[in-house]
Amino acid sequence: MQRHRPVRATAAAVAAFLLLGACGSATGAPSGPSPRAAADPAVPLAAAGEPSAADTRLLERAEQILISRCMAGRGFPYAVTEAPEDTARSFPYGVDDVAWARAHGYGGRDQRAAARAREDDPNQRYFRGLSASGRAAARSALMGSAPVGLSATAPTGMTITASAEGCIADAERTLYGDLATWFRVKVVTMNLRPVRETRVHEDRQYADAVGQWAACMRAAGRPYPDPDASRQAAARFGEGMPPAEADAAEAELAVIEATCATGTPLARVSQALDRTYGDRLRARHREDIALRWRLQNGALATARRVSEEAA
Template sequence: MHRWTLALLTAGLLATTATGCAGTTTAPGASASSTPRAAGSTAETLRLAEQLLVKTCMEKEGHKYWVEPPSPDDVSIRFPYVVDDPAWAGAHGYGTDLRRQRAAEVQKDPNQRYFHSAPAKDRAVLVSDLNGARPQGLSARLPNGIQVSHSDQGCQATAQRQLYGDLQAWFRATRVTDSLAGMRIGLVTADKRYKAAVTVWARCMRERTYTYADPARARAAATQPETPWPHAKEVRLASAEAACAVSSGLSSVAKSLDSEYRDRLQRSHPRETADLARLKREALPRARAIVAHGG
């Protein structure tokens, strides 16, 4: 997800609506680099190609735009259930050091500086040219019944249309499958097998003097207090969590359940799952050509 400032988020909301929930938009100002990273994986090739197409489109509209590098995974993405990598925990705790580093990078970001250096009237044009003026043209109903919509105009939509062809199918497939990820985490953490493993994990943590009932409470204690924890204190807790995640079996249980529910949810939404795979597969040759030519 793009790292927006409050100003960009406020402006970006002009381009997306949802009945009961805000959708996802793209706004100028995420961490950016003037030199794109070399594409490697399929996901990175597609991401970079889309960014190059956005850049070309924005420049045609008379704006400057810098290709965004991939955002590093936040701890909640890297470890959705429990921190289970002792080496990572020993270096980063719960990743507050990385979040501070990314926040500092955002302040130096060329897209951010370009956006904030523009007059107020031009900022609205920038957001409109990127995201479209109104959240109309694309729609999808999520598994929870919420209807989300987005503009089919603007450089983001133009880039995705050029890359994936069927923009409506892409919008629906990505929004639905993205929502399945959140559903999957809820199903895993509610599963009695996960809860049983958490009980064993909590016992291990008590032996290390920590009395948190589950990993979520441990993470919140270290990352959400009004006064930030010292890094060493955060590392000690995260390291204990990781060691107990491995020794208690919670890590393996969570991974097994995650795979089980992922397959189950994909089978329950075969159209969007198949569309997403097909659209990515068909877009890959185009993406490789775009990256090879630099846009």
């Protein structure tokens, strides 16, 4: 059974993905580690030269410019937009920051604001105004007619495919040269986080810490067995309350959750396990991480030229 999954490109391309539907697909195909993944953990990753945040923004902007040029050549306008600052925080093991919880709850208000920003994206507005046949043509121009030509197996065991045609593929080929290699290392490195989080959730130490957290929550009148159940309860607030009341109720519950996380071993244990499994995964996939960095660094000269030409 196949499930469609987007592969991250630029912020504007993501907006188009959300509207048009991704051309990438993923199939559950567990596999063992490849020989490339067994890199020597004694070699420091820093030797590969991790791109700075400014370098990453430059690459993303250049990719958007290249996509825009390509789409114009195929008869479709495509706006180059600045990626919004990502202020969202992720708490995969339960909210453990009381101050953040008091200000943001579980992030529901922030998510609504982000959704409104996506709605205002000029590419979103343009694609929404197209006919069904027009959207299909635009999707094909942007992402290729079918998710074939590129394939990579993520650390999750899922095989992800995408088109080697279309303007996104052309832009990435211009920047990184070997599109198949870029696609593979991008898929691998982007999917380390879900593997890490799964391993933490499956660890006995985490389960024991959740048990102590749940006892704290029961004592506070919130009998949820785990942080996921607490989060689901908060999500239901919006179904029967006005937004302001739902946000207040969400924040109240999130503060209780965070107080219990920091008042029991949950925050300490989950953070320690996250570091441990993260270090192991980075060591195992060291070569792919370093190769991604080398490809990004190698693309910077082209990205600067593309950006200067568009200025």
